[in-house]
Amino acid sequence: MRSTPVARARGISKWFGQVIALDEVDFDVAAGQVHGLVGPNGAGKTTLLGLLLGLARPDAGALEILGSPTRHTLEVPVGVAGFVDGPSLYPALSARQNLAALASLRGTYKASAVDDALEQVGLSDVADNRARGFSLGMRQRLGLAAALLTNPRLLILDEPSNGLDPAGKQHVHQVIRTLSDDGVAVVLSSHRMDDVAALCTDVTLLATGRVVFTGPLAKLAAESDETDYRVLTSDAAKAAVVAADTPGLRIIESGETLVVRGPVLAIDHLVIRLVGAGVALRELTPVMSPLEAAFLALTHTEPPL
Numbered sequence: 001m002r003s004t005p006v007a008r009a010r011g012i013s014k015w016f017g018q019v020i021a022l023d024e025v026d027f028d029v030a031a032g033q034v035h036g037l038v039g040p041n042g043a044g045k046t047t048l049l050g051l052l053l054g055l056a057r058p059d060a061g062a063l064e065i066l067g068s069p070t071r072h073t074l075e076v077p078v079g080v081a082g083f084v085d086g087p088s089l090y091p092a093l094s095a096r097q098n099l100a101a102l103a104s105l106r107g108t109y110k111a112s113a114v115d116d117a118l119e120q121v122g123l124s125d126v127a128d129n130r131a132r133g134f135s136l137g138m139r140q141r142l143g144l145a146a147a148l149l150t151n152p153r154l155l156i157l158d159e160p161s162n163g164l165d166p167a168g169k170q171h172v173h174q175v176i177r178t179l180s181d182d183g184v185a186v187v188l189s190s191h192r193m194d195d196v197a198a199l200c201t202d203v204t205l206l207a208t209g210r211v212v213f214t215g216p217l218a219k220l221a222a223e224s225d226e227t228d229y230r231v232l233t234s235d236a237a238k239a240a241v242v243a244a245d246t247p248g249l250r251i252i253e254s255g256e257t258l259v260v261r262g263p264v265l266a267i268d269h270l271v272i273r274l275v276g277a278g279v280a281l282r283e284l285t286p287v288m289s290p291l292e293a294a295f296l297a298l299t300h301t302e303p304p305l
């Protein structure tokens with residue numbers, strides 16, 4: 001028997017005045033899944049995270065968290081923790097005092113649990129420093145520690161890698177992986193496909209409030225059969241002429257560097273034609289990962305050149 005999804009949305013819509021932020025969204029998250037929410041600016045990621053956190057209610061559709069329909073009041077559903085738009089912290093209190101205050105408010109304060117949470121996110125050394133002086137990355141980590149204190153079954157994180165240095169990012173990624181191994185479902189938003197690729201098992205791609213893809217990460221990569229390649233040759237001008245004449249290829253950029261877009265077969269033909277035309281190929285490099293290519297294809301956005 002399949003276990004109950006940790007979160008299940010069917011046809012949820014959310015309006016802000018005339019703007020539709022979520023348009024009949026279906027969304028499933030299972031225990032242990034690390035589910036990435038990606039999409040261009042304004043796609044509806046934060047709005048969906050807010051609904052999962054009980055910060056707002058859908059205007060239409062059904063949303064169940066841990067098997068229960070979300071209520072009509074605004075409150076964080078039991079078993080859910082996390083934050084959107086950065087964690088709420090008391091700037092005048094230290095990291096330790098912030099966590100102690102939050103746990104005391106819930107009536108669950110235990111000094112050892114606070115120490116554990118700080119240790120997990122790598123903030124033990126600065127536990128007694130005031131949050132006011134914390135960098136964005138440190139505030140993100142403290143917000144994560146606050147969420148961990150509640151032993152959530154569903155953790156919601158908005159851009160968790162924001163402001164983190166590479167070591168901090170690795171640390172936070174490891175915390176998320178451990179939670180997932182323990183069966184916690186994690187839903188996170190990100191603008192970075194490399195973060196999503198490193199962390200997520202599943203991904204939902206939103207564009208102007210609609211789901212344009214949802215499923216395993218590996219399936220998303222297969223959604224686009226076109227990739228951009230940078231082509232360096234011995235004769236840039238002649239290479240551009242050959243590329244323009246190759247069926248299935250589009251020239252994205254020409255000049256010293258030639259960038260072309262097309263399916264792998266068309267790229268093969270380009271290489272054969274270049275060599276046939278006496279142009280030496282010095283470099284052929286994909287400009288973006290298959291995930292980024294799928295993102296751009298499905299959201300109809302163009303890569304920056």
Ligand SMILES: Nc1ncnc2c1ncn2[C@@H]1O[C@H](COP(=O)(O)OP(=O)(O)OP(=O)(O)O)[C@@H](O)[C@H]1O
Pocket residue numbers: 016019020021039040041042043044045046047048
């Ligand atoms: N409180 C609000 N009042 C009015 N409009 C809102 C509000 N919150 C979101 N919106 C609108 O809803 C749409 C979705 O916004 P949302 O913040 O969910 O997108 P996002 O994918 O998180 O974007 P970003 O990547 O820029 O953070 C946007 O058009 C946004 O302007």
